[in-house]
Amino acid sequence: MVEEEGFQRYLAHVILWIGIAIVAFPVYLALVASTQDNAVIANGQMSLLPGGHFLETYYQTLFVGTSGSTREPVLNMMLNSLIMALLIAIGKIAISIISAYAIVYFRFPFRMGIFWIIFITLMLPVEVRIYPTYKIVADLHLLDSYAGLSLPLIASATATLLFRQFFMTVPDELLEASRIDGAGPFRFFWDTLLPLSRTNMAALFVILFILGWNQYLWPLLITTRDDMQTIQVGIRKMITTTDALTEWPVVMATALLAMLPPVFVVVVMQKLFVRGLVETEK
Amino acid sequence: MRGLPVSEIMQKHAIFQSKLLPYALVAPQLAIVLIFFYWPALQAVIQSFLLQDAFGLSTSFVWFENYLELFKEPAYFAAIVRTFVFSFAIALSSLSFALLLAVMADKPLRGSMLYRTLLIWPYAVAPPVVGVLWVFMLHPSLGVLSRGLRGMGIDWNPLLNGDQAALLIILAAAWKQISYNFLFFLAGLQSIPKSVIEAAAIDGARPMRRFWTVIFPLLSPTIFFLLVVNIVYAFFDTFGIIDTMTRGGPGKATETLVYKVYTDGLLGGNLGSSAAQSVILMAIVIILTAIQFRFVERKVTY
Numbered sequence: 001m002v003e004e005e006g007f008q009r010y011l012a013h014v015i016l017w018i019g020i021a022i023v024a025f026p027v028y029l030a031l032v033a034s035t036q037d038n039a040v041i042a043n044g045q046m047s048l049l050p051g052g053h054f055l056e057t058y059y060q061t062l063f064v065g066t067s068g069s070t071r072e073p074v075l076n077m078m079l080n081s082l083i084m085a086l087l088i089a090i091g092k093i094a095i096s097i098i099s100a101y102a103i104v105y106f107r108f109p110f111r112m113g114i115f116w117i118i119f120i121t122l123m124l125p126v127e128v129r130i131y132p133t134y135k136i137v138a139d140l141h142l143l144d145s146y147a148g149l150s151l152p153l154i155a156s157a158t159a160t161l162l163f164r165q166f167f168m169t170v171p172d173e174l175l176e177a178s179r180i181d182g183a184g185p186f187r188f189f190w191d192t193l194l195p196l197s198r199t200n201m202a203a204l205f206v207i208l209f210i211l212g213w214n215q216y217l218w219p220l221l222i223t224t225r226d227d228m229q230t231i232q233v234g235i236r237k238m239i240t241t242t243d244a245l246t247e248w249p250v251v252m253a254t255a256l257l258a259m260l261p262p263v264f265v266v267v268v269m270q271k272l273f274v275r276g277l278v279e280t281e282k
Numbered sequence: 283m284r285g286l287p288v289s290e291i292m293q294k295h296a297i298f299q300s301k302l303l304p305y306a307l308v309a310p311q312l313a314i315v316l317i318f319f320y321w322p323a324l325q326a327v328i329q330s331f332l333l334q335d336a337f338g339l340s341t342s343f344v345w346f347e348n349y350l351e352l353f354k355e356p357a358y359f360a361a362i363v364r365t366f367v368f369s370f371a372i373a374l375s376s377l378s379f380a381l382l383l384a385v386m387a388d389k390p391l392r393g394s395m396l397y398r399t400l401l402i403w404p405y406a407v408a409p410p411v412v413g414v415l416w417v418f419m420l421h422p423s424l425g426v427l428s429r430g431l432r433g434m435g436i437d438w439n440p441l442l443n444g445d446q447a448a449l450l451i452i453l454a455a456a457w458k459q460i461s462y463n464f465l466f467f468l469a470g471l472q473s474i475p476k477s478v479i480e481a482a483a484i485d486g487a488r489p490m491r492r493f494w495t496v497i498f499p500l501l502s503p504t505i506f507f508l509l510v511v512n513i514v515y516a517f518f519d520t521f522g523i524i525d526t527m528t529r530g531g532p533g534k535a536t537e538t539l540v541y542k543v544y545t546d547g548l549l550g551g552n553l554g555s556s557a558a559q560s561v562i563l564m565a566i567v568i569i570l571t572a573i574q575f576r577f578v579e580r581k582v583t584y
Contacts (some may be wrong), residue, residue, distance in 0.1 A: 008489060012386040019383040020400045023460060026415040027407075029426060033418065044424040095311040102307035105298050114308050121319045123571050127518045127540045128563040131547045131556065132322030132329070152318035155311055172296040185298045214408035216522040217544070232410045236526050239414065248418065255414045262406035267399060274465060277405075 027256070034058070034253040041248045053249060061253040066238050074254050077231040080149075081213055082261070084230055087150035088212030089205050096156045097197065100163035101189055105175070115164075122157040126218050134221055144228045149219055153212075158280045159204055166200050167193070203276030206269050210262040231258045323564065329557035348558040357534060358542070358559075365517060365538040368452060372520070373512035376456035377505070380463030385493065387464075388471040398468070405461040409522030416454035417527045440528070444535025447528045451536050454527065455520045462515075463508055470504035471497070510574045517566065539563060 029048075033041055036051035062075045102108075103115050126133065133152050142148030170193065178188045219230045229237070235254045240246050266273050333344040352358050387397050407415075420427050422439040431438040440446040474497060482496045521540050524530060530537035530545060537545070543559045546552075 009389065009391065012389050012391055015386045016383060016391075016397045016401075019379070019386075019460075020397070023401060023404055023457070026419050026457070029419055030415055041424055044429065046424065046426060048426065095314065098307040099311040102304040104294055106300060106304035106307075107297055108301070108304045111304070114312060117320075118308075118311060118315055121315050123568045124319045124323050124564065125518055125567060127521065127543070128560050128567060129319070129322040129326060130544065131560070132325035133318055135325070136317065136322060151314060155314045155319060160311070168294070172294060175294075175296040179296075185300065185303060188298075210406050214406075216408060216410050216525070220525075232408050232522065235414055236410055239417070239526065248424070251414060252418065255411045258411045259407045262408070263403045266403050266406045270399060270402070274402075277462075277465065278469060 027259070030252040030255050034061075034249050034256060036249060038247050038249050042246075057249045057253050061250050061257065066247050066250050072226045072229060072234060074231060074234065074257055076227060077229050077234040077254075078257060078261075080146075080228060081230040081232065081258075083146055084149045084215065084219070085209050085212035085261075087146060088153055088215070089208035091150060091154040092156040092159050092208050093201055093204055095154060096159035097163050097194075097201070099160050100167055101193065103160075104164055104167040105185070105188075115160075118155065118160050119157050121155050126153065130217065130221060137222055143222050144225045148222050149215075149228075149230070150212075153215065153218060156208075159208070162200065162204065162279055163197065166197060170196060199272075199275075200279075202269075203272045203279060205276075206265055206272045207276035207280055209265060213262050326557045326560040326564070329553055330561045331554075333554050334552075344554070348552075348554040349562075352555055352558050352562075357537075360534070361537055361539050361542045364448075364536075365540075368448070368455075368520070368538060369513045369516035371452045372455045372459065372516040373509055375452065376459040376512060377463050377508055379456070380460045381467050381501075381505075383460070384464050384467035384471055385497075387468055398465075401464050402461045404458055405465075407458060409455075409458065409519055410526045412454050412458045413523040413526030416450060416457070416523075420450055440532075442532055444532050447532055447536050451520065451524055451527060454523050455516060458523070459512060459515055463512070466504055466508055467501070470501050474500050507574070510570055514567070514570050514574075517563075517570075539566075 032048060032050050033046060034057050035054040036046060037053060040046060040051075063073050065072045065074060099114075099118060103111060137143060137148045137152060140148075142151065174192055175188060178192055183191065214232065215230070216232045220233050220236070223229055223233060231254065235251065235258060238246065238251045238254060330348050331343055331345060332341045333347060334341045383401060387394055387401070391397070404412075419425050420431075420438070420440065422428055422441055428438050437443075438446060440450045478496060478500070479492060482492045487495065517538070518540055520538060521544065524536055524538065524541050525544075528536040530541050539559070540563065543556065543563065546559065547556050
């Protein structure tokens, strides 16, 4: 091992703590602001230490919402975000794992063609097809619905590739063995392949849940009703263009509530998160 | 890591025989992909070659006229340049800071797992939330940091000053991406065999020299991979940051290509031009994805 001199080591600690401070400062500020009085903040007199309005602000945020722009309880927005995130994450995993199963364990005409059709969607992010997709969703009467929020995002080339890759490494003997036991394609998938894929599915779920929860452009376009708003869209509507009306403590509380679930997932399921990230992105 | 799917010759030998089942299995994904991905993309491509008259009564096929018009429009050209400037500024600032942190965290320090945890969580913060946090921190009248800037005699007002608004977007976007870059750099550093670094140390190379002559070159595939990912991020994922912070303004100082497609579409108006903008974005994604995959393949043989 290359030994580090004492000073080098000390320097490393200092730099890392500076990095952590830079990363954490905006969030600390939000936390502090969410406990202070709006009038004080609006005057530019905000203190860097927590104030005494914590319970009041969070109660208002969760159950009432802002008094001006959108009177929608943030708890409801969080519920919408949760439903959308779960539909996207579970939907992507479900349709990807069965596509990969078909592509790896069956031989059929257009097999590779279908694989490529799925693969190429990597190059069609929602940003490049927003308005035509909007039109289709509108024609299908899916605006302001959970199906509209999730369905157009549910295809996943990366998840399909990942499962395909994983199935390729599953020894052929397993299939032969379960065939001898009289298992058909459904039994083999359910009893053998799914249990083996558990870790991959979990890692993927962590990443896709964060991805789903953090969707912004798409929900912004297709939700018009306040009660269908996701939290990411809701927070934007809270910042009014006339600054004087923005209720900063509520906005900051909403910001913290919006990051709570995905950050919690990253911190608590760090191993799965890192694994999922590295495997899906490369 | 995966290479291009075609390059894999590996195939299963043990398979199931069924004529219909495999189609039923791919059907859900295929349906979604065709309805919500290919159909709209195709619509955009077709639309981009058509021109509607002022009343929307008739459309005619105009070849590349929409594209030519677009490139003649100074605002579009400016948006292209701006998007590239943003991308490189975001990528370079975020990458260099993340690399510094990763090199430090790679040292055998006490509490290195804690450091990692404390540095990776911003990955999970959504772009619009990042925008809200930064706009609050650097708001001209009530931002905590703005007080300090004014104290230093800087006339800080990103609501009016376009360059300052652009800087704000770049900083906020780079901030969010630090954690992602940090994780991949750390993984890259940890995959460099310690023996290589030891050998350099035995040869008497000081830490700085060791870094630039040994570690940095070995890290170049990771750097290149991250550069592409960061550019894609800056192109597409900054939408939420821009929308909550500046909404493209002041003027058009923070209007990127994606943001322009969005606002032009909201205003309605020229369908053909809007479609042409989408198709150009598609082309950019295709190029970036192709670069990424070419590189990934090379990295496998590295």
